[in-house]
Amino acid sequence: MDAPDTSSVNFLDIACLLKINPDTTLEKLGGLINASVFDAANIAGTLKQKNLIEFGAEFPGPTGMQLTDVAKNLLNELNARSTEPIDVLDVEILKQLSGGKRMPIELQNTLNLLPRDLAFRLYKLYKQNFISYNLKNGNVELMLTEQGFLKANESAKPAQQ
Secondary structure, eight states, rough: OOOOOOOTTTTHHHOOOOTTOOBBBHHHHHHHTTHHHHHHHHHHHHHHHTTSSEEOOOOSOOOBBEOOOOHHHHHHHHHTTTSSOHHHHHHHHHHHHTTTSSSSSHHHHHOOOOOHHHHHHHHHHTTTTTTEEEOOOOEEEEEEHHHHHHHHHHHOOOOOO
């Protein structure tokens, strides 16, 4: 059997997956990701299409959600790669954020990166405390931390004599 294709996974998918735990229900997802019921249902549908979550079949009652093995493997890979050192592409992402880009899609278009590649980079920057993010209305907004701002601007300074 072929390995599952996770090339379309983006940072919003990852941020939402991180909020899902064993007792998360579809009905609670909106509150967890700071989104309306409609936005949460849309995101859950997208995660299901990407084979990242499964829905439980309890009736009557709330609709349970579980991470699939594909999602668990993806999160394991994310955590493993999040310890890698910061490189030139990571610094460029920080510079773009410093310059006013706040949404992953803006970064993706500016840097011409695949969604999955950018998602892995953003997660690494988040785990290493260079960026922070907020989930709101079915979107994710990125912000630099103080450490991220300093890192983005350290290469812009002229060399000291």
